[in-house]
Amino acid sequence: MRYSLEQLRSANARYGMFHAMADTVEGDFQFSAKDNLTSKGMETCAGSRILEGYVPAFDATAISKIKAAGGTLVGKTNMDEFGFGTFSANSGFEIPRNPYDTDRACGGSSGGSACAAAVFEGHVSLGVSTGGSICCPASFCGVYGIAPTYGRVSRYGLIDYGNSLDKIGPISADAKDLRKFTYMIAGKDPKDPTSCVQPDGFGEDRPVRRVAVPKEGVEGLSQDVADAFEKALSKLDSLGIETETVDMPTLKYAMPAYYVLATSEASTNLARYVGMRYGRQDGDLSLKFDDYFSDVRSRCFGDEAKRRILLGTYTRMAGFRDRYYAKALQVRQAIIADYKRVFSDFDAVLAPTMPFVAPKFEDISKMSALDSYKADYLTVPANIAGTPHMSVPCGYDPDGMPIGMQFVTDHWNENLLFSTAELWQENFTARRPEVVM
Amino acid sequence: MDRATVERVARAAHIKLTEEELERYSGDLNDILEYFSLLDEAPGSDVIGVNPIMVADVLRDDEPSMDIDPDELLSGMNTYERYVRGPRLS
Amino acid sequence: MKIGLEIHVQLPTKSKMFCSCPTTDAPAPNTHVCPTCLGMPGSRPVLNRKVLEYGIMLAKLLGCRVADTTWFSRKTYFYPDMSKSVQITQYDNPVGEGGSYKMASGKVIRITRIHVEEDPGKTKRVGDLSSLVDYNRSGIPLAEIVTEPDLSTPAEAREFLKQLIADIRHVIDLPSDGERSIRCDCNISVGKERCEVKNVTGLKNVERALTYEVLRQTKILKSGGKIERETRRFDEEKGVTISVRKKEFEADYGYIDEPDLGIYDIRELAASIRIKESPQNRASRIASQYGIEPKMAKQLVSTSMGLADLFEEVAGKYDPQTAIKWVGGPITANWKAMEENGRSPEAVVGIIDRFTSGEITDSECTMEIRSAMTGESMESIQTASGGLEDLINAFLDENPEVVNDYRKNDKAINRVIGTVMKSSGGRYSSAEVVETAKRLVESRLRSQT
Numbered sequence: 017m018r019y020s021l022e023q024l025r026s027a028n029a030r031y032g033m034f035h036a037m038a039d040t041v042e043g044d045f046q047f048s049a050k051d052n053l054t055s056k057g058m059e060t061c062a063g064s065r066i067l068e069g070y071v072p073a074f075d076a077t078a079i080s081k082i083k084a085a086g087g088t089l090v091g092k093t094n095m096d097e098f099g100f101g102t103f104s105a106n107s108g109f110e111i112p113r114n115p116y117d118t119d120r121a122c123g124g125s126s127g128g129s130a131c132a133a134a135v136f137e138g139h140v141s142l143g144v145s146t147g148g149s150i151c152c153p154a155s156f157c158g159v160y161g162i163a164p165t166y167g168r169v170s171r172y173g174l175i176d177y178g179n180s181l182d183k184i185g186p187i188s189a190d191a192k193d194l195r196k197f198t199y200m201i202a203g204k205d206p207k208d209p210t211s212c213v214q215p216d217g218f219g220e221d222r223p224v225r226r227v228a229v230p231k232e233g234v235e236g237l238s239q240d241v242a243d244a245f246e247k248a249l250s251k252l253d254s255l256g257i258e259t260e261t262v263d264m265p266t267l268k269y270a271m272p273a274y275y276v277l278a279t280s281e282a283s284t285n286l287a288r289y290v291g292m293r294y295g296r297q298d299g300d301l302s303l304k305f306d307d308y309f310s311d312v313r314s315r316c317f318g319d320e321a322k323r324r325i326l327l328g329t330y331t332r333m334a335g336f337r338d339r340y341y342a343k344a345l346q347v348r349q350a351i352i353a354d355y356k357r358v359f360s361d362f363d364a365v366l367a368p369t370m371p372f373v374a375p376k377f378e379d380i381s382k383m384s385a386l387d388s389y390k391a392d393y394l395t396v397p398a399n400i401a402g403t404p405h406m407s408v409p410c411g412y413d414p415d416g417m418p419i420g421m422q423f424v425t426d427h428w429n430e431n432l433l434f435s436t437a438e439l440w441q442e443n444f445t446a447r448r449p450e451v452v453m
Numbered sequence: 454m455d456r457a458t459v460e461r462v463a464r465a466a467h468i469k470l471t472e473e474e475l476e477r478y479s480g481d482l483n484d485i486l487e488y489f490s491l492l493d494e495a496p497g498s499d500v501i502g503v504n505p506i507m508v509a510d511v512l513r514d515d516e517p518s519m520d521i522d523p524d525e526l527l528s529g530m531n532t533y534e535r536y537v538r539g540p541r542l543s
Numbered sequence: 544m545k546i547g548l549e550i551h552v553q554l555p556t557k558s559k560m561f562c563s564c565p566t567t568d569a570p571a572p573n574t575h576v577c578p579t580c581l582g583m584p585g586s587r588p589v590l591n592r593k594v595l596e597y598g599i600m601l602a603k604l605l606g607c608r609v610a611d612t613t614w615f616s617r618k619t620y621f622y623p624d625m626s627k628s629v630q631i632t633q634y635d636n637p638v639g640e641g642g643s644y645k646m647a648s649g650k651v652i653r654i655t656r657i658h659v660e661e662d663p664g665k666t667k668r669v670g671d672l673s674s675l676v677d678y679n680r681s682g683i684p685l686a687e688i689v690t691e692p693d694l695s696t697p698a699e700a701r702e703f704l705k706q707l708i709a710d711i712r713h714v715i716d717l718p719s720d721g722e723r724s725i726r727c728d729c730n731i732s733v734g735k736e737r738c739e740v741k742n743v744t745g746l747k748n749v750e751r752a753l754t755y756e757v758l759r760q761t762k763i764l765k766s767g768g769k770i771e772r773e774t775r776r777f778d779e780e781k782g783v784t785i786s787v788r789k790k791e792f793e794a795d796y797g798y799i800d801e802p803d804l805g806i807y808d809i810r811e812l813a814a815s816i817r818i819k820e821s822p823q824n825r826a827s828r829i830a831s832q833y834g835i836e837p838k839m840a841k842q843l844v845s846t847s848m849g850l851a852d853l854f855e856e857v858a859g860k861y862d863p864q865t866a867i868k869w870v871g872g873p874i875t876a877n878w879k880a881m882e883e884n885g886r887s888p889e890a891v892v893g894i895i896d897r898f899t900s901g902e903i904t905d906s907e908c909t910m911e912i913r914s915a916m917t918g919e920s921m922e923s924i925q926t927a928s929g930g931l932e933d934l935i936n937a938f939l940d941e942n943p944e945v946v947n948d949y950r951k952n953d954k955a956i957n958r959v960i961g962t963v964m965k966s967s968g969g970r971y972s973s974a975e976v977v978e979t980a981k982r983l984v985e986s987r988l989r990s991q992t
Contacts, residue, residue: 465795465797467621501612503614503800503801503802504805507805508806509805509808510806510807511804511805512590512592512595513563513589513590513591513592514591514593515556515557515558515591515593516558517557517558517564517565519565519575519577521577521578523574523576526578526581532573533669534675535571535572535573535574535677536667536677537676537678538673538675538676539673539674539675539676540673540674541673541674542623542666542668542674
């Protein structure tokens with residue numbers, strides 16, 4: 017459905033999904049993209065005040081491919097600063113509100129994207145996942161979202177968080193869009209070397225048959241999530257999809273390894289923001305460069321950005337590098353080997369996407385940094401392994417808040433996920449939020 | 454991570470911390486690093502890899518070309534006679 | 544005293560290392576720039592194949608082990624000219640490691656490693672208030688060659704650099720201003736602790752900076768002081784080094800692997816790359832392969848690689864003796880004049896051919912070679928050389944002992960040369976006199992035996 021500018025603005029006033037918005041909304045169909053994807057002529061800030069005023073001279077490859085297919089970019093979606101968060105509450109700008117209950121978060125870090133996908137009918141929004149930032153908000157907002165294999169979609173134009181982890185993928189209320197838009201944006205791009213090693217196809221095209229549920233993936237769940245997941249497993253069984261509990265002993269190391277790699281890489285990516293060349297350039301140039309840089313960075317980075325910069329700087333410092341950064345690289349390989357072992361016997365690995373439903377903002381503010389890091393324990397393993405993973409809505413709690421489950425397949429096997437999502441959609445009754453605009 | 458280390462890290466990262474931040478981040482980072490000590494017991498691997506998939510031998514030919522007009526790039530920058538303005542050097 | 548160098552050489556690619564911006568001289572500041580070399584958010588590096596090739600060539604020239612697999616790292620440091628505050632360089636597994644370089648003096652300098660990396664932009668001071676940055680240089684490929692501290696004096700360091708650069712230029716077609724664009728970080732210790740003088744430009748300045756450091760460190764040590772480990776810079780105008788920062792304030796670069804590029808398996812590429820022989824290596828090979836004096840081999844090579852080519856051609860076609868006689872003799876003597884007159888040596892092999900088949904005599908061959916190379920007419924050469932030969936013969940007739948002395952020690956020829964140069968009043972070039980004197984003395988020697 018095509019929305020008018022007034023409708024988009026009115027929805028944005030209520031839900032806060034967009035940062036920058038388009039002036040005109042003509043074209044075949046409308047889409048939006050997370051604000052860490054560069055958009056030519058439209059301000060791009062990645063949720064950070066330090067990038068205020070940055071108007072890129074080029075479109076991210078994923079955006080230019082959708083534009084080429086007739087899409088109109090209507091807005092850039094709000095997110096945690098540089099992707100640093102689980103609830104989009106670490107945004108330097110507007111915090112998107114959950115369409116099912118505006119006192120609750122949309123999840124993160126692609127919160128604005130999942131929000132837009134849930135609010136606007138027939139709307140696809142591009143998200144970016146580093147540690148779960150597509151599946152988490154998709155789950156909280158009751159929509160479908162996929163993070164394709166690492167390297168499937170060109171990252172040209174993506175404002176980096178962790179370059180060895182970042183993946184771009186579509187979020188939509190319609191399962192069929194996952195296939196359509198992943199096909200649209202995938203492919204080798206000479207501007208991103210990591211996109212140039214992908215195979216031509218997307219693997220076998222049928223729903224999954226045998227699915228592994230790791231023991232580690234059903235621990236620590238809220239009762240509502242555990243109940244909904246239990247029901248979903250019986251439904252899968254009725255659809256002829258077999259599930260079996262397995263051990264994946266490396267999964268418990270995924271969280272620390274992920275946070276080490278992600279923050280190590282992030283702290284180098286964010287080194288470029290020094291108040292020169294783009295974004296905020298309003299410091300006092302008569303300061304010595306070290307002081308000038310520190311001044312701008314301390315003023316313009318948010319709290320979580322500073323925390324992750326400090327953490328990532330520490331984990332790659334001489335003397336600590338081997339214990340943290342170098343070890344984490346190895347642990348990633350061990351986790352990948354663990355997944356490959358399971359995939360020799362199963363089509364997919366399945367678990368709930370998040371251990372709880374979208375929390376209220378007042379509860380989020382009480383969480384410690386480590387608590388909120390730990391909330392990602394179900395989405396992080398597939399992300400560190402670079403394996404494709406997808407969240408589908410699988411139930412609702414007594415308050416009507418959506419619950420999602422996440423399928424993970426082997427590298428380059430997105431078709432299994434698409435077919436499974438399409439089959440699931442035919443057999444699952446989704447509840448749309450009551451949208452007010 | 455003691456305060457001195459947090460100060461050293463902050464200096465390397467070019468982040469100025471207030472007294473309150475220094476206190477708070479020291480606490481947070483200590484909790485987080487304690488959790489990271491799980492890595493010590495984690496299995497290693499012989500596989501070399503910077504990326505989760507094998508990315509190898511992607512090169513471009515040595516052919517000059519410019520797709521984006523540099524003037525367009527400079528238009529958003531604080532410049533003086535085409536130079537980018539920067540802070541004092543010493 | 545121990546000196547080690549980290550030498551930065553700009554590689555002569557047409558486009559930058561990680562983007563396609565041209566490397567040619569830019570018409571104005573920030574004209575050869577793009578999102579990648581400006582470090583703009585969303586941009587990404589893609590490696591120029593030629594940079595790896597040059598890296599491998601230099602690794603081979605320096606006798607390094609070329610890595611099977613190489614990759615890049617991020618070195619984080621904050622400075623206005625570094626657009627990403629991160630330099631993409633090599634840390635683990637550089638292109639080459641563990642080589643050595645033999646200087647003309649015979650001394651061997653060990654090479655620790657060679658890696659490739661990107662150059663930062665250039666800063667300009669505006670009074671003392673702020674700076675201006677031009678990123679045209681940002682992303683130009685560099686090779687960094689790191690030596691062990693095997694150099695013993697500032698002069699030796701300069702000589703080493705001079706020879707090394709000549710060799711590098713020959714192997715990778717470095718532009719002729721390559722010498723000026725060489726930048727070095729110089730590590731020097733007179734006592735136990737070392738200092739690093741960063742970013743010294745040009746050979747002369749390397750020697751000046753090192754000489755200053757020797758004096759400074761010696762003075763401190765003599766007065767019972769301690770050298771502090773630190774980074775210094777060289778002030779070219781004043782000729783002094785100035786402390787920049789002490790060791791404990793050194794930046795922690797926090798190296799991590801560069802995840803945007805992946806890895807490079809360069810075994811096949813390395814096997815397919817043959818490097819041109821360096822002048823240094825070629826001279827030693829020619830000397831041993833053809834059994835000629837190292838001094839002559841060096842002279843051939845340093846005069847011109849073309850002359851060395853000709854030598855090898857003639858030695859191959861006939862024998863080393865013929866090559867020594869003609870290429871080492873009159874062809875060498877006339878080479879400079881040939882180049883000055885913009886002529887080529889292509890006719891000379893035919894002339895030598897006619898001599899070896901007995902069609903022309905020794906002196907006819909000499910004169911024809913000179914005529915072919917310089918463009919002078921045979922007549923004027925005949926008159927001139929007749930005159931020269933007469934002068935020399937007259938001297939040898941008067942001083943027959945010279946011929947015998949020459950048999951024992953070829954320095955005896957200097958008497959002939961000195962006298963003739965003096966009595967001819969500079970009418971003949973020294974090369975010409977040397978060549979003719981040698982030929983006549985040797986022909987007298989042969990007729991004696």
